[in-house]
Amino acid sequence: MADDGDAKGMIAQEERELRRVFDHLAGYRTKKKLSQGITALKERKGQLEYSNTNFTSNTAPIFDAAGKKMTQPEIVAELHEVDGLIEKHNADLAALQASSTVRVIKSEDLFDAIKALGKVCSKKEISDMIWEADENLDGSVDWEELRGMFNRNLLDKTELEPVNLFNVVQFMTYDKKLCGTITADDTMAILFARYGQAQLETKMKTLFGDSDELSFVNYLDRVGKQRNPKKASNS
Structure with missing residues (x-):
């Protein structure tokens, strides 16, 4: 959402951060499952390796899925199987992240990513956010749609543009660690690039108030309250 009098489109630094956020969100649920699978494997x-190394001393017995103590040949066989699964999961993950892959943000991706930041949304809230950017009405958001939505909000002086997805994504552009909390240092570079030194302190004060940091939930609450209530009631 743009401020009256200083609306301008996306600057280069914002676009770089937005692309990072898109890459994070696109296929998020599948990538999360693969990453969790790799960790477990x-x-x-x-x-298995520890048990195999110490097998003769019988100090590190290991058991199969049925609870049966494994023999050394069984341990070696499962090690080969696990190595193959790790390799496959890594290949699948790399394929999802490849630049040649057509990637989109689906409802389940957005739901899981927002939940990871500390907020649980309803299905309707998620579908409404997808709708805010879904120009071709295919139920998902591609890069150009996300970019267009973000830019529309930056240029919007009417405060009639839907902002729920924008607010989520803008927080994530600040939150480079994707930890669900931002500090003044996290936002300073983008705010300086957008508003310049003259307005930086005012913008920081507006965003953070007397706090040193903001959680994801607190950020959404704060930017929601800053929206003009008269204009917002007409949206």
């Missing part, structure tokens, strides 16, 4: 591999 690596943990199992470590257990």
